[in-house]
Amino acid sequence: SRQFLVPMCVWVNKVQRKPFVKINKRKIVYRGSLIDIMGVDLIIKAMPTLIKAIPNVILEIYGDGIERNNLESLANKLRVSRQVKFHGWIRDRKELEELMSDGALGIATFNTKILDDTVKNADPSKIKDYTLMGMPIITTKALSTYKEIEKYHCGIVINYEVKELAKVIIKLLSHEKLLKEYRDNALKYISQYDCGKLFEENVGRVLARKN
Numbered sequence: 001s002r003q004f005l006v007p008m009c010v011w012v013n014k015v016q017r018k019p020f021v022k023i024n025k026r027k028i029v030y031r032g033s034l035i036d037i038m039g040v041d042l043i044i045k046a047m048p049t050l051i052k053a054i055p056n057v058i059l060e061i062y063g064d065g066i067e068r069n070n071l072e073s074l075a076n077k078l079r080v081s082r083q084v085k086f087h088g089w090i091r092d093r094k095e096l097e098e099l100m101s102d103g104a105l106g107i108a109t110f111n112t113k114i115l116d117d118t119v120k121n122a123d124p125s126k127i128k129d130y131t132l133m134g135m136p137i138i139t140t141k142a143l144s145t146y147k148e149i150e151k152y153h154c155g156i157v158i159n160y161e162v163k164e165l166a167k168v169i170i171k172l173l174s175h176e177k178l179l180k181e182y183r184d185n186a187l188k189y190i191s192q193y194d195c196g197k198l199f200e201e202n203v204g205r206v207l208a209r210k211n
Contacts, residue, residue, distance in 0.1 A: 008123050009195035010132050017134050018101045020180050025173060026057045029103035029135060031096070032126045034065030039111035039140070042165055044071060047080040049166040054173055059084045060103070062096060097133065104173060106130025110142030112160045131155075131190040136182035138168060154182060154189040 030040055043059060050057045061071075061084065068086065075081040090096040108126050123145070130137050137155030139146060149155040156172070158164045172179050191197075 006198060007193055008125065008128065009193050009198045010128050010190065011196070012132065012191055012194040015097050015132055016101060020134075020183060022102065023104055023134075024058075024102045025104045025176065025179065026054055027103045028057065028059045028105045028107060028169065029062070029100055029130065030059065030107045030126075031062045031100065031129055032108075032124070034061070034063055034067045034071060036067055037111050037114055038065075038067075039109040039160065040067065040071055040107075041074060042109045042111070042160065042162060043107050044074050044078065044080065044084060045162045046166040046169065047075070047083060048078055049163075050169055051080065051083060053166075053170045057083060057173065059107075060099070061086050062088075062090050062099065064088045100129070100133050100135070103130075103133060103135050104179060105169065106133075106135040106137050106155075108137055108139040108143075109158070109160065109165060110140050112140050112142050128190060128193060131186040134183045134187055136172065136179070136186050138165065149189070152185050152189040154186040 028043065030043065032038055034040055040061070047057075047059060072081070072086060075084040087099070090099060106126065106129070108124060108130070124143065127137060127139070127143075127145075127149075131154055137149060139149060139155055139157055140160050141157060143149075146157045150157055156168045158168055172182065
């Protein structure tokens with residue numbers, strides 16, 4: 001009764017987003033650790049199908065981890081290494097935001113087959129980073145908050161299947177009106193997590209309890 005649960009916040013109005021007309025509508029983004037539970041292999045396995053449907057599609061990966069060598073080998077094996085770019089960790093926040101700012105979609109396909117409570121009960125920063133830049137999310141039911149993403153229509157929740165992932169990506173990237181609708185919804189979704197808004201609401205609750 002003496003504690004308040006407050007979600008991780010972001011400064012919504014302190015980032016430089018690109019307008020819809022200036023984003024790369026063929027750019028898919030992954031930002032985060034390269035470990036097996038993150039399910040980055042799923043999007044790489046989907047790339048051959050995506051390339052056939054959308055020849056100039058690219059996947060930009062900002063992050064690193066113990067699975068990087070395996071993922072690079074997978075990209076080479078599937079002959080998609082030219083369309084899959086591994087950038088490693090981008091430590092400068094402004095630089096990272098600039099690199100992601102023209103992305104069309106954000107990938108958060110957590111592997112539901114090897115999921116543990118660490119992910120299930122988490123509040124992944126990548127979800128908020130994507131929507132902060134206006135990117136809709138493609139994720140799985142690994143997260144306890146997946147229903148919120150469905151509620152706001154700011155992303156698509158899929159089963160952990162390559163064909164299903166490829167299908168929804170092709171659908172979004174092939175229909176600009178739909179992509180724009182999801183982008184607008186992503187910005188509405190993230191606005192509830194603005195730091196200023198949350199600080200004002202929750203500091204007010206604390207002060208009220210002291211009086």
